[in-house]
Amino acid sequence: MLHRVRAHAVLALIAGLGGTFLWVLPSAGAQPTTTPDFSGLWARMTAGFEQPKTGPGPIPQMANDRNIGDYNDPILKRQAADFLRERDAKVLLGLSLPNPSSQCYPYPPPYILARNQELQIVQQSNEVLILDSFDQGVRHVRLNQPHPAHVTPSWYGDSIGHYEGATLVVDTIGVKVTPLSMVDLWGTPYTMALHLVERYRLIDSENRERDMRNAEKALGRFGAGNGIYTDPNYKGKGLQVRFTVEDPGIFTSPWSAVVTFSRASGNWPEFVCAENVHQYYSNKDTPVPEADRPDF
Numbered sequence: 001m002l003h004r005v006r007a008h009a010v011l012a013l014i015a016g017l018g019g020t021f022l023w024v025l026p027s028a029g030a031q032p033t034t035t036p037d038f039s040g041l042w043a044r045m046t047a048g049f050e051q052p053k054t055g056p057g058p059i060p061q062m063a064n065d066r067n068i069g070d071y072n073d074p075i076l077k078r079q080a081a082d083f084l085r086e087r088d089a090k091v092l093l094g095l096s097l098p099n100p101s102s103q104c105y106p107y108p109p110p111y112i113l114a115r116n117q118e119l120q121i122v123q124q125s126n127e128v129l130i131l132d133s134f135d136q137g138v139r140h141v142r143l144n145q146p147h148p149a150h151v152t153p154s155w156y157g158d159s160i161g162h163y164e165g166a167t168l169v170v171d172t173i174g175v176k177v178t179p180l181s182m183v184d185l186w187g188t189p190y191t192m193a194l195h196l197v198e199r200y201r202l203i204d205s206e207n208r209e210r211d212m213r214n215a216e217k218a219l220g221r222f223g224a225g226n227g228i229y230t231d232p233n234y235k236g237k238g239l240q241v242r243f244t245v246e247d248p249g250i251f252t253s254p255w256s257a258v259v260t261f262s263r264a265s266g267n268w269p270e271f272v273c274a275e276n277v278h279q280y281y282s283n284k285d286t287p288v289p290e291a292d293r294p295d296f
Contacts, residue, residue, distance in 0.1 A: 069186025
């Protein structure tokens, strides 16, 4: 029999069914915690980053061309601005420059969030998997663990996470630097000092529709030619990722951006993109080393 309930946890032994059971009552001030459910397929009909409501945002596109970034943005350090200026000049000449997508490279974060793609989140007790529909990319987020003292650079970096109420917070460092390293669609570079913090949360249908409408107005809307499109009849919540990028080697200060997803229509698409010497964006092959005589 339970004689009294205290403000803190109370243990009561209840005899029955031939056994003894332990009953734990929560303290009066305790609040139940519920892990948000991000399961299901998410998609967007835009590419690029949405601007934050306040503070520095991502490098914007040039006003007169959607294909290049604004190298005059004050958030860029001089060396990074010069790099982007040279890249923009080549694009304006009609050159198609390689990027992780065209070369079938893994998409480094946060570039991976800039693409028009489907997203799937698998939540486990000790790890969260963030799945990318293009070439079956998988990011592993270890929960409630620190970064190792020495991080080995990798395509997706070392990601750790934890829940803050209804938000999944993901902290990433150690993203590998390659000749195709970029944080956005414009080719803005990054260094090994890149530090990315993402915050995943669900938003109500009204905010989802408003934010996606504004994103499509600012960034343009993709057709479903790549097999990815949102469900036009969906009326539920959306998935929104707010993230902050810090890289003192490239940017004068941290900046933030937003990406908003709705429910995808259809099944999970399969995109296989194997690394090879063929440049699909220009329909030619990249020269490879050749020997003029056998070495055996």
